[in-house]
Amino acid sequence: xxxxxxxxxxxxxxxxxxxxxxxxxxxxxxxxxxxxxxxxxxxxxxxxxxxxxxxxxxxxxxxxxxxxxxxxxxxxxxxxxxxxxxxxxxxxxxxxxxxxxxxxxxxxxxxxxxxxxxxxxxxxxxxxxxxxxxxxxxxxxxxxxxxxxxxxxxxxxxxxxxxxxxxxxxxxxxxxxxxxxxxxxxxxxxxxxxxxxxxxxxxxxxxxxxxxxxxxxxxxxxxxxxxxxxxxxxxxxxxxxxxxxxxxxxxxxxxxxxxxxxxxxxxxxxxxxxxxxxxxxxxxxxxxxxxxxxxxx
Amino acid sequence: xxxxxxxxxxxxxxxxxxxxxxxxxxxxxxxxxxxxxxxxxxxxxxxxxxxxxxxxxxxxxxxxxxxxxxxxxxxxxxxxxxxxxxxxxxxxxxxxxxxxxxxxxxxxxxxxxxxxxxxxxxxxxxxxxxxxxxxxxxxxxxxxxxxxxxxxxxxxxxxxxxxxxxxxxxxxxxxxxxxxxxxxxxxxxxxxxxxxxxxxxxxxxxxxxxxxxxxxxxxxxxxxxxxxxxxxxxxxxxxxxxxxxxxxxxxxxxxxxxxxxxxxxxxxxxxxxxxxxxxxxxxxxxxxxxxxxxxxx
Numbered sequence: 001x002x003x004x005x006x007x008x009x010x011x012x013x014x015x016x017x018x019x020x021x022x023x024x025x026x027x028x029x030x031x032x033x034x035x036x037x038x039x040x041x042x043x044x045x046x047x048x049x050x051x052x053x054x055x056x057x058x059x060x061x062x063x064x065x066x067x068x069x070x071x072x073x074x075x076x077x078x079x080x081x082x083x084x085x086x087x088x089x090x091x092x093x094x095x096x097x098x099x100x101x102x103x104x105x106x107x108x109x110x111x112x113x114x115x116x117x118x119x120x121x122x123x124x125x126x127x128x129x130x131x132x133x134x135x136x137x138x139x140x141x142x143x144x145x146x147x148x149x150x151x152x153x154x155x156x157x158x159x160x161x162x163x164x165x166x167x168x169x170x171x172x173x174x175x176x177x178x179x180x181x182x183x184x185x186x187x188x189x190x191x192x193x194x195x196x197x198x199x200x201x202x203x204x205x206x207x208x209x210x211x212x213x214x215x216x217x218x219x220x221x222x223x224x225x226x227x228x229x230x231x232x233x234x235x236x237x238x239x240x241x242x243x244x245x246x247x248x249x250x251x252x253x254x255x256x257x258x259x260x261x262x263x264x265x266x267x268x269x270x271x272x273x274x275x276x277x278x279x280x281x282x283x284x285x286x287x288x289x290x291x292x293x294x295x296x297x
Numbered sequence: 298x299x300x301x302x303x304x305x306x307x308x309x310x311x312x313x314x315x316x317x318x319x320x321x322x323x324x325x326x327x328x329x330x331x332x333x334x335x336x337x338x339x340x341x342x343x344x345x346x347x348x349x350x351x352x353x354x355x356x357x358x359x360x361x362x363x364x365x366x367x368x369x370x371x372x373x374x375x376x377x378x379x380x381x382x383x384x385x386x387x388x389x390x391x392x393x394x395x396x397x398x399x400x401x402x403x404x405x406x407x408x409x410x411x412x413x414x415x416x417x418x419x420x421x422x423x424x425x426x427x428x429x430x431x432x433x434x435x436x437x438x439x440x441x442x443x444x445x446x447x448x449x450x451x452x453x454x455x456x457x458x459x460x461x462x463x464x465x466x467x468x469x470x471x472x473x474x475x476x477x478x479x480x481x482x483x484x485x486x487x488x489x490x491x492x493x494x495x496x497x498x499x500x501x502x503x504x505x506x507x508x509x510x511x512x513x514x515x516x517x518x519x520x521x522x523x524x525x526x527x528x529x530x531x532x533x534x535x536x537x538x539x540x541x542x543x544x545x546x547x548x549x550x551x552x553x554x555x556x557x558x559x560x561x562x563x564x565x566x567x568x569x570x571x572x573x574x575x576x577x578x579x580x581x582x583x584x585x586x587x588x589x590x591x592x593x594x
Contacts, residue, residue, distance in 0.1 A: 148430030
């Protein structure tokens with residue numbers, strides 16, 4: 001929908017995402033408890049949502065930030081896997097009947113439609129717990145702290161609360177902005193920060209990547225809102241128009257589609273300008289960031 | 298119900314529990330986000346359940362283990378507060394309509410009856426996240442790892458899964474034992490281990506306290522089952538007979554009340570024998586452990 005072809009010649013976003021997803025998927029396969037291990041039903045439920053075709057965007061951003069800061073090898077994998085676990089936790093809980101009540105996610109029935117609500121709540125809880133365990137076991141306390149702050153009441157969960165409370169109400173752009181910055185951008189920013197922290201990057205670079213992450217995260221959510229309005233259920237793999245159905249205010253519903261797309265483009269360009277000013281090897285990061293504006297999730 | 302008055306003369310369990318609760322309540326008051334801070338509704342929901350009259354048993358056990366191992370001062374408070382947060386998280390989620398569907402907890406309406414199901418799910422999630430943040434900020438990675446393992450699919454959440462899946466089915470004592478060891482005993486054992494870890498106790502003492510915790514945790518849950526069967530709703534502050542109503546197998550339903558009480562007494566006596574063999578100052582721990590067999594939660 002929004003075309004953006006200015007990726008640096010040397011790095012293909014598709015290649016980088018495939019490389020990151022391969023590594024993360026192999027690691028997740030080992031880290032997640034086996035379906036044969038007790039309690040089997042919980043592990044099946046966790047794996048059902050973890051291996052549902054997600055693009056591993058947050059792990060890819062985390063790995064790209066790590067490598068941009070000079071990190072090499074597998075030390076970033078626990079953080080990368082943890083990010084996908086907490087992202088999946090949030091999707092499972094958000095889809096619950098008491099939240100957004102969605103039946104489809106990535107083209108398949110949502111977790112609670114297959115395993116029941118109780119198991120969906122518990123699978124989300126278990127993924128959240130294992131994510132913290134993974135990052136804690138690296139011994140990097142700053143990284144655990146980043147994960148917690150990205151998720152807590154001043155992060156993703158705070159955004160979800162305001163989102164839920166805003167349903168069916170007339171809300172202004174400030175509120176939509178609050179929701180997007182917390183519900184989506186906080187964890188994307190956290191993904192970049194965690195990558196930089198695992199690489200032990202100096203504070204100015206960590207903060208620069210945090211800002212970069214907030215900008216692309218907000219832009220990403222605006223693109224998502226536009227897609228939700230434009231596309232069919234079949235293309236999107238989740239209930240299309242579910243924002244409308246849930247009576248949710250979004251950027252396009254308040255600003256219109258064209259102005260929203262312009263806002264998203266301005267955000268990515270500003271983010272990239274900031275990124276290029278940092279003394280790191282940002283080509284893959286830039287490529288992935290631009291790519292996520294061309295499609296979603 | 299089960300009388301046990303062999304507390305060491307020097308330490309009053311009531312005094313110790315009051316001392317621990319005072320310190321933990323003051324710390325929680327500071328640590329939990331203010332109801333005035335956005336998102337206010339979430340913070341109200343968290344505080345409603347956190348300040349609902351809980352006895353702070355897990356924090357008290359954590360503090361007593363810490364002090365038994367020579368720890369002094371406030372370094373144990375983040376772990377102690379985190380334990381109460383994750384305990385409250387588990388109560389909020391367990392009470393949900395899709396789980397045990399309980400209307401009363403500690404004599405008051407359950408969280409979802411007051412704040413709605415969505416906010417209850419999110420308040421539980423937020424408490425879980427903040428608990429990990431607190432412990433991570435101490436820089437004690439082993440402690441974060443203990444918290445995670447006590448809660449995960451091989452700990453509390455695993456027990457809750459089997460509990461939910463067993464409802465309405467004929468289950469044997471092994472299954473009830475599995476549920477109790479995971480759902481209740483794992484976090485009580487974790488409380489003792491975390492206290493010892495904050496005090497940097499040597500591994501044999503940490504492991505000894507873990508075993509002690511598993512025994513008193515299992516005994517504690519058996520006592521709870523007996524109370525659930527014996528007492529009225531008014532005395533208990535939660536729906537009495539809810540195990541029966543939910544068709545849950547318990548120790549007394551399988552073994553009878555008297556045999557269950559005898560099992561609980563055997564567990565506490567065995568736990569205390571083990572405790573006395575450890576080279577630590579265990580008087581307060583022993584007093585608190587014995588006390589919790591005289592009443593519940």
